[in-house]
Amino acid sequence: MRHVQSPVNTKLPPPLVAKSPARGLKPKFPAAETGRQPTRDRPQETPRPVDDPSRENPQETPRPVDTPPSKPVEKLGMRKKAVPPSGKIVTPNLKMFLLENLRTATKNFRPESMIGEGGFGQVFKGWLDEKTLAPSKPGVGIPVAVKKSNPDSAQGLHEWQARKFHHPNLVKLLGYCWEENQFLLVYEYLPKGSLENHLFSKGEALTWDTRLKIAIEAAQGLNFLHNSEKSVIYRDFKASNILLDSNFNAKLSDFGLAKLGPINGFSHVTTRVMGTQGYAAPEYMATGHLYVRSDVYGFGVVLLEILTGLRALDPNRPPLQLNLVEWAKPGLTQKKKIQKMMDPRLEHKYPISAVIRTAALILRCVEEDPKNRPPMDEVLRELEIVRTMRDEPKEEKRKRSGGGPDNNRINRYGSPHVRGTGRTR
Incomplete structure (x- = not known):
């Protein structure tokens, strides 16, 4: 009589359920990051997407806990556990x-x-x-x-x-x-300090050209983050985080709040509200929903500070002027009001046509609906155009316009409207 061997139980252990990260818990980095291979005593946990902590992915097949991956498996937007208070970070050139x-x-x-x-x-x-x-x-x-x-x-x-x-x-x-x-x-170390110090301190004022150069270079840094292979939301764009080297070249600093951008078809990530009031986008402050274009709002606020020399929030100002954006927005379509808002330390040494176009760009950046804000690559292109703008001498301008009066209103894209005609020129 032939004996039949009973089948071996090959059932895998149940997959581990991801838990929300908590402070004090030790992380379990992939093997290539820590130099250690996972074992049965060190099971890997399934991370949870940032955009929805309660969402589970039914299509993802769990990996057996005793089978180490052939190479690190990393997914964008995944949350990892907090790092212990001491250790070593294995990264090149650091x-x-x-x-x-x-x-x-x-x-x-x-x-x-x-x-x-x-x-x-x-x-x-x-x-x-x-x-x-x-x-x-x-x-x-x-x-x-x-x-x-x-x-x-x-x-x-x-x-x-x-x-x-x-x-x-x-x-x-x-x-x-x-x-x-x-x-x-x-x-x-960047010896010139922050843009904030130069805008709001009593030292020598930045010229229009220097301010525009700083704005363009800060936009280049932000545009790089947004359009890199793994999109990053800076989340705390403000004047104090723009540092300047000895030649006033601008560099973004302090990435403590930076977040990976939305993935898997999501339009935003949901996260605990952090950042700086006055610079943070209204949708983020109200809901915790963070969009890539939430950074564009902060950029618009800084651009307004560059024009006016005023802080985004200042409790020392009258109540109606406390919030710079709310106070300035109604006047950013009118040439005379824009001129009155300009930083007096500039001493009117700026091309008014460039200022008007910049004001129109600010209005687009601080739109309430993030969908209506321009992406950073478009913002950057617009600033490059502004840099080329130089006002022609008054005599030439008077001849070309036929001696007509100056225009007081502009459309939201910076084109002056001729009074009573509806035309743009």
């Missing part, structure tokens, strides 16, 4: 600094070394040897900006560096330190 060395480089983070402070930490100026990046004496070597950041920002750093977002108009990240429950980022 130096891991010792906390002791950064203390030496910044004079032990003394107050006189602090050059900035924000919601995500303090920034200190330090000095490193140009070749070895070892700490050096003040004035010797290269200056760097050392940011003492929230440990939760480590995950953002990992994702940011892994995607190799390098661009001339993004501040370059040199390295990091991750010791004693402290997380520090080391950036290139």
